[in-house]
Every structure is written in C-alpha cells, then in structure tokens.
Amino acid sequence: MTTTDTTPHDPRAAGVHWDLAPLVADAAAARARLAEALDRARGFADAYRGRVAELDGPGMAAALAEMAAIDNALSRVGSYAHLRESVDVTDEENRDLTTAMDQGMVEAGNILRFFELEWLAMNDGDARAVADAPEVAADRHHLLSQRRFAPFTLSEPEERMLSERRPAAAAAWQTLFSQVVSTLEVPFDAGDGKGERPHTVDLLLAYVRDPDRDLRRRALETLYGALRPHTPTLAHCYDTLVGDRLSMDRVRGHEDPMDATHLNNELERHVVENMMGAVEAHYPLAQRWFRAKAGLLGLDRLALWDQYAPLGDARAVRYDEATRIIDTSFGRFSPGIADIARGFFEDRRVDAEPRTGKRGGAFCSSVAQDARPYVLMNYTDQMNDVMTLAHELGHGMHFTLSNRHQTALSAHTGLALAEVPSTFAELLTFDHLLETETDPGTRRALLCERVEGAFATVFRQTVLARYEQRAYATRRDGQTLTADRLSDVWFAANEAYYGDALHLPDDYRLGWSYIPHFISTRFYTYAYVFAHLVTLALYARYRAEGAPFGARYMRFLAAGGSDTPANLLRPLGVDLDDPAVWDAGFAEMERMIADAEKQPAG
Numbered sequence: 033m034t035t036t037d038t039t040p041h042d043p044r045a046a047g048v049h050w051d052l053a054p055l056v057a058d059a060a061a062a063r064a065r066l067a068e069a070l071d072r073a074r075g076f077a078d079a080y081r082g083r084v085a086e087l088d089g090p091g092m093a094a095a096l097a098e099m100a101a102i103d104n105a106l107s108r109v110g111s112y113a114h115l116r117e118s119v120d121v122t123d124e125e126n127r128d129l130t131t132a133m134d135q136g137m138v139e140a141g142n143i144l145r146f147f148e149l150e151w152l153a154m155n156d157g158d159a160r161a162v163a164d165a166p167e168v169a170a171d172r173h174h175l176l177s178q179r180r181f182a183p184f185t186l187s188e189p190e191e192r193m194l195s196e197r198r199p200a201a202a203a204a205w206q207t208l209f210s211q212v213v214s215t216l217e218v219p220f221d222a223g224d225g226k227g228e229r230p231h232t233v234d235l236l237l238a239y240v241r242d243p244d245r246d247l248r249r250r251a252l253e254t255l256y257g258a259l260r261p262h263t264p265t266l267a268h269c270y271d272t273l274v275g276d277r278l279s280m281d282r283v284r285g286h287e288d289p290m291d292a293t294h295l296n297n298e299l300e301r302h303v304v305e306n307m308m309g310a311v312e313a314h315y316p317l318a319q320r321w322f323r324a325k326a327g328l329l330g331l332d333r334l335a336l337w338d339q340y341a342p343l344g345d346a347r348a349v350r351y352d353e354a355t356r357i358i359d360t361s362f363g364r365f366s367p368g369i370a371d372i373a374r375g376f377f378e379d380r381r382v383d384a385e386p387r388t389g390k391r392g393g394a395f396c397s398s399v400a401q402d403a404r405p406y407v408l409m410n411y412t413d414q415m416n417d418v419m420t421l422a423h424e425l426g427h428g429m430h431f432t433l434s435n436r437h438q439t440a441l442s443a444h445t446g447l448a449l450a451e452v453p454s455t456f457a458e459l460l461t462f463d464h465l466l467e468t469e470t471d472p473g474t475r476r477a478l479l480c481e482r483v484e485g486a487f488a489t490v491f492r493q494t495v496l497a498r499y500e501q502r503a504y505a506t507r508r509d510g511q512t513l514t515a516d517r518l519s520d521v522w523f524a525a526n527e528a529y530y531g532d533a534l535h536l537p538d539d540y541r542l543g544w545s546y547i548p549h550f551i552s553t554r555f556y557t558y559a560y561v562f563a564h565l566v567t568l569a570l571y572a573r574y575r576a577e578g579a580p581f582g583a584r585y586m587r588f589l590a591a592g593g594s595d596t597p598a599n600l601l602r603p604l605g606v607d608l609d610d611p612a613v614w615d616a617g618f619a620e621m622e623r624m625i626a627d628a629e630k631q632p633a634g
C-alpha cells in the first residue's frame with residue numbers, strides 16, 4: 033500500500049489476512065521440514081557431543097553456523113504452525129500441527145542442550161579465548177552472556193532434581209493461584225438493561241474506562257468484595273513462592289532477591305535502583321496530572337475509579353487510513369523505517385480482520401532470522417487500534433533490521449530493550465496525529481492516552497516492583513506474608529504514588545491479590561519501566577537532533593541482541609551509569625502532561 037492508494041477497505045479491516053505461503057507451502061511440508069531439522073540436530077550432536085571444549089575459533093564458528101541453521105529451520109516451521117493456529121484455533125489440523133511442532137521443539141532442545149552445558153563447564157580463560165576469536169565475533173556476546181549464569185548454576189544432578197520437583201513445588205502454587213483468580217465469577221449489573229450477569233475479574237476491570245462514574249465505582253467495589261474471601265489462599269500461594277525463591281537464592285548464591293532478574297535482563301543492580309529512585313522522585317508529576325484531570329472531569333478530586341476515566345471521544349479510523357497514518361508518521365522519522373512498514377502491507381504480512389476462531393490481542397512474530405516478520409491484530413476501527421498497529425510494526429522494524437544484520441543466535445534482545453522500538457513507534461504516531469488531527473474529541477483522547485499510557489507503565493510498574501521488594505524483605509525478616517501484611521505493604525507503596533491527589537478507598541488494600549506477575553515471575557515489571565523511560569529519553573534526543581538521530585537509531589535496531597543493553601544504548605547518548613540519565617525522559621513526560629492540561633474542560 034502507498035499513500036496514493038485510495039481504495040477504501042470495508043469496516044473492521046475486512047479481508048486483511050496474511051499470506052503464510054512464503055514461509056512453508058502447507059502442513060505436510062512443515063512436518064517434513066521439522067523432521068529434517070531434527071535429523072540435522074541429531075547430526076550436530078553426533079559431531080560435537082563431548083568435544084565443545086576442544087573447539088578453536090574456526091571450529092566454534094562452524095558449530096555456531098550449523099546451530100544457527102538448525103535454529104532457523106525450527107523457528108520457521110514452529111512460527112508457521114503458531115501463526116496458522118492463531119487465526120483459526122478451532123481447526124483440528126492447525127491444532128495437531130502446533131502440537132507436533134511443540135513436541136519437536138522440546139525434542140530439539142533435549143538433543144542440543146549438551147552444547148550449552150559443555151560451554152558453561154569450560155573454565156573462564158579457555159572460554160574467553162574462544163569467544164575473542166575473530167571468527168566468532170558476530171556471536172561473541174551470545175557466547176559470553178550464556179556464561180553469566182554459570183556461577184549460579186548447580187551440578188547437573190542437582191539441577192535435574194530441582195526441575196523434576198518443579199510441578200509439585202512452585203508450579204502447583206502458581207496453578208492454584210490462577211485457578212482461584214480465573215474461575216472467580218461474580219454477579220454484576222452493568223446497567224445495560226441485561227440485569228445481573230456473571231462477571232470475571234477481567235470483565236469487571238474493563239469498566240474502569242467507562243464514561244459512567246457510578247458504574248466504574250460499583251465495578252471496583254464488586255471486584256474487591258469478591259476477592260476478599262479468597263485473599264487468605266492467594267496470600268498463602270504468594271508466601272510459599274516467595275519463601276521458595278528466597279531459599280533457592282541462598283542455594284544458588286544470589287545476595288539480593290532482585291539479582292536473578294537483573295541477571296536475566298543484563299542490567300546492573302545500581303542502574304535499576306537509580307531508575308526506581310528517579311521514578312519515585314517524579315511521583316509529584318503524576319499527582320499534578322491527577323489534579324488536572326479532576327478539573328477536566330469537573331470533580332474536586334479523583335477517586336481510584338476515575339484514574340482511567342475517558343477524556344474526549346476519539347473518532348473512528350478505517351484500516352486504510354491507519355496504514356496511511358503509519359506511513360506518514362514513520363516516513364517523517366526515516367524513509368527506511370517507512371519502507372519496512374510498507375513491506376508488511378505489500379507482502380500481506382499483517383492479519384487485521386477480527387473473526388471467529390482468531391485469537392485476541394496483537395503480536396509481532398519475528399518468525400526466523402532468514403524469514404520476514406508477521407503481525408497479528410484485531411482491528412475494530414478504533415483510534416487505539418492505530419496505536420496497536422504502530423506498536424506491532426515497531427517490533428516489526430526491529431526484527432526486520434536485526435534479522436538482516438545479525439545471526440540467528442544474536443538477533444534477539446532481552447526483555448529490557450524488547451519494548452523500546454514498539455513504544456518509540458507509538459510516540460512517532462502520537463506526535464504526527466497531534467499535529468494533524470482536527471477533531472477536538474479525538475485530540476483530547478490522544479493527549480490523555482499518551483500521558484496515561486506512560487503512567488501505567490513508568491509509575492504503576494514501579495509501585496508494583498517496590499511492593500515486591502518490601503514483601504521479600506518482610507519474608508526475609510522471618511514474617512509470614514499474610515493477607516493483612518501484604519495489604520499494609522501494598523497500600524503504603526500506592527499511597528506514596530497517589531499522595532493526596534487521588535482518593536484510595538479502603539477496599540484497595542486488596543489490590544495486590546489478583547496480579548499474576550507477582551506469582552509467575554518476580555520483579556518482571558521493572559523491565560517495562562526501563563524500556564519506557566529509555567524510549568522517552570531517545571525520543572527527547574530525536575526531537576533535539578532531528579534527522580541524524582534517525583541513522584543512529586537504525587543502527588541500534590540492526591544491532592539486535594549483539595551486546596548488553598548498556599553498550600547498545602551508549603552510542604545513542606543514553607549512558608546508564610550517568611545518575612541523571614532519566615532526566616530527559618521525565619522532561620519529555622512533563623511536556624506531554626503540559627499539552628494534555630491545556631485542553632478545555634468539558
């Protein structure tokens with residue numbers, strides 16, 4: 033699609049389906065290719081098992097090239113199966129294919145695991161010498177970063193025991209938690225004339241964006257009322273998991289409860305602590321917006337249920353207009369980026385039409401290093417859908433460039449940077465729309481969404497991480513994490529954020545109880561804070577520098593996961609060791625708040 037294409041699409045992106053044929057011809061071909069890839073993996077194991085420590089630079093380079101080829105073949109057929117299934121989960125052939133692929137991936141993992149284990153078992157000096165060889169330069173970071181876990185890894189029989197016992201240990205408490213939360217159903221009258229109907233947690237939470245204030249309040253009160261009888265069980269699940277993680281930390285040798293997460297994210301403790309401190313120092317910025325929003329809504333003070341109350345009413349946007357908006361907003365930043373986005377539309381690598389059997393939400397799949405990425409979303413003609421499309425294409429430009437310039441083993445970044453290109457693409461689209469949009473209701477909605485989207489990530493996720501820190505400290509002091517204690521810790525972390533700018537009802541003491549992140553992966557949320565603040569800092573750079581920044585940003589995308597976050601960000605002017613590194617991001621946020629405050633009340 034080009035900007036001169038004026039063929040209007042039908043509503044809700046009717047007919048916008050992707051074409052998977054360039055990946056694999058059909059299901060039979062996918063099965064055949066999987067079998068071939070598994071054969072190749074067995075051949076690899078025959079050639080290298082027991083010999084990893086003997087490899088020199090050229091030998092390691094040959095092994096990694098073969099590993100990358102196997103990775104590409106497996107990723108391509110695995111992604112093909114999952115993409116097929118995601119647009120028709122009810123189709124039996126699709127489900128059988130996914131099952132076959134998932135089994136194949138587990139088998140491949142088992143066949144190939146020896147390579148990493150032997151690599152980790154080498155002494156530092158020998159491993160460093162191989163990693164420094166010029167022949168493996170493209171995968172140097174991949175090789176060295178695998179070894180960062182070595183000091184915290186136990187012996188092979190110990191690790192095997194732990195993983196064998198996992199289903200009956202930690203996993204059982206996680207399952208119990210999600211069963212309690214996901215099966216919770218409570219009768220609620222949404223005032224839509226349908227009377228009382230059973231509502232899940234997610235359905236109740238969706239009302240916080242409703243224009244009707246009373247409905248928002250009743251939905252939250254109903255939610256907390258329904259959670260209350262379950263909080264002793266939910267607290268016990270969490271207490272057991274925290275206790276288990278703390279004892280595993282002692283066994284593995286992690287000093288701080290956050291260290292295992294930092295290691296995964298390749299971030300240093302002082303960088304994260306400095307970031308969280310900077311976010312807390314800017315809580316008054318959020319409180320300023322809550323006071324302004326109260327004024328815009330005609331209220332004296334916001335209550336918890338007004339936090340996401342809609343301001344403004346965005347107009348509908350047809351899919352063909354959305355593609356033009358993307359093309360212009362990306363093109364203003366860099367023609368190369370706009371070309372990549374256009375490739376998604378021209379090659380039919382976007383599936384946008386919502387339909388029966390298609391999964392919800394949105395994602396971008398990188399597919400494989402030697403293939404092109406695909407985007408799935410459910411386009412419903414809302415302005416939010418334009419932002420979702422920009423977001424997923426932001427991932428898409430990252431995958432396209434890193435796949436082009438990196439090996440299969442070094443193309444992907446970790447969690448800390450993964451959301452940077454997607455958030456950056458959203459900001460480009462917001463700014464373009466705010467310069468061109470004339471409809472007042474749409475402008476208000478956009479201004480408000482840009483601010484509150486940043487808050488939901490930067491501030492809220494920091495509150496969550498602080499809550500976790502205090503919960504782990506409480507447990508480490510020998511105190512059981514009862515529902516009452518968790519409620520105290522939760523309320524204190526939230527009061528620090530909202531101050532007196534927003535009324536927190538007493539019920540909100542139970543706000544911790546249904547949040548799945550605490551249960552599934554500890555301190556998961558701060559990586560989102562990091563990514564969002566990095567993006568805001570980069571955006572400030574772009575606005576100050578203009579076009580020359582675009583070229584450096586493209587190099588950053590092309591670098592994929594070939595280095596640590598700190599080293600990848602330094603050439604862009606973001607120095608994680610500089611205590612003032614986050615100032616530019618908060619200044620950017622302040623600019624967005626000031627824009628939103630200027631809207632007339634109504």
Ligand SMILES: [Zn+2]
Pocket residue numbers: 423427451454
């Ligand atoms: Zn994303």
